[in-house]
Amino acid sequence: MKITQHLQEAQRTLFSFELLPPLKGENIGRIHEVVESLMEFSPSFVDVTYHREEYVYREVRGGLLEKRTVRKRPGTVGICAAIQHKYNLDAVPHIICGGFSKEETENALIDLDFVGVDNVLVLRGDPIRSEGRFKAEADGHAYAIDLLNQVVDMNRGQYLDPELRNTQATDFCIGVAGYPEKHFEAPNAASDLRWLKRKVEDGAEYVITQMFFDNRAYFDFVEACRAAGITVPIIPGLKPLTTRRQLQALPQNFHVNMPDELVQAVEKARDDREVKAIGVEWCIAQARELKAAGVPALHFYTMGRAEPTATIARAVF
Numbered sequence: 001m002k003i004t005q006h007l008q009e010a011q012r013t014l015f016s017f018e019l020l021p022p023l024k025g026e027n028i029g030r031i032h033e034v035v036e037s038l039m040e041f042s043p044s045f046v047d048v049t050y051h052r053e054e055y056v057y058r059e060v061r062g063g064l065l066e067k068r069t070v071r072k073r074p075g076t077v078g079i080c081a082a083i084q085h086k087y088n089l090d091a092v093p094h095i096i097c098g099g100f101s102k103e104e105t106e107n108a109l110i111d112l113d114f115v116g117v118d119n120v121l122v123l124r125g126d127p128i129r130s131e132g133r134f135k136a137e138a139d140g141h142a143y144a145i146d147l148l149n150q151v152v153d154m155n156r157g158q159y160l161d162p163e164l165r166n167t168q169a170t171d172f173c174i175g176v177a178g179y180p181e182k183h184f185e186a187p188n189a190a191s192d193l194r195w196l197k198r199k200v201e202d203g204a205e206y207v208i209t210q211m212f213f214d215n216r217a218y219f220d221f222v223e224a225c226r227a228a229g230i231t232v233p234i235i236p237g238l239k240p241l242t243t244r245r246q247l248q249a250l251p252q253n254f255h256v257n258m259p260d261e262l263v264q265a266v267e268k269a270r271d272d273r274e275v276k277a278i279g280v281e282w283c284i285a286q287a288r289e290l291k292a293a294g295v296p297a298l299h300f301y302t303m304g305r306a307e308p309t310a311t312i313a314r315a316v317f
Ligand code: FAD
Pocket: 048, 049, 050, 051, 052, 094, 096, 122, 123, 124, 125, 126, 127, 142, 143, 144, 145, 177, 178, 183, 184, 185, 186, 187, 191, 192, 193, 195, 208, 209, 210, 211, 237
């Protein structure tokens, strides 16, 4: 079922969460554990992230370095199929521009359509870790909006090869990312919002936000979106802080601000057990306020760990 249908039919704030595929070499058992621990909160959908290739360097003879390309977390399509099959729960694969030609994207979308996936979250994707700057494939897409338009074309039955006859239209519901604190590359918030609006005009049916730790950022973002004419549902993404290291790591990796009250509380904590308790309490307060404000869903970034999200869901739903 489409995410938009879940949102339209809901008489309440929905619960959803995001999973990371396991590291290569591990099995799918951990994914099932996380999903099973969160099923009691009746999730409406589960997102599964996509991780592009990375470069690793191995020392070979004479101190020379050999560069190898590896994908550390493959399996997004398979995990989505497994979740839908085993739990009858809608899985939303993230699809990205990075590392994909248009042809490979088309083939991935065909796979997703054939396994019965109705939804995709369309993203540009992060740069390769060691490169710092996003580079599109020569025959790939540079921005999420270009990838989105490929999905929209397939939803109209238009495949890349214009000579294909009797093509079947796919029917993907398309979500995109939004950034309450601005995407880190955008020159300013207004420009970032204009591109988000273009994605919605071209066919995005809902937005999921980057994590934020101050609800004011979300409320202001929604207000700015509405003022700009973006009317689709905007689902807040939440991540409980669980370790002291995340005080630096989350701003560094996700370009988000930490409210000083939270920073000071974490700095005073004696160990990570206390940090986790503080982070979870903070997230409960955020989630309660957002739910009271009538947000369409609360979407949790689990980062592969169910327990903090379960504690929050138990307190909020
Ligand atoms: P875009 O919409 O392409 O925007 C990128 C930047 O370019 C922005 O600054 C925007 O303002 C600007 N812009 C947009 N369109 C244009 C244009 N046509 N011309 C000029 N400028 C433009 N990354 C992964 O690798 N895998 C994942 O699974 C993943 N999941 C995510 C889930 C969520 C909910 C979020 C919020 C992010 C996720 N990311 C993921 C990270 C995301 O890929 C990065 O933040 C990436 O840098 C931007 O993606 P985007 O889709 O927002 O890009």
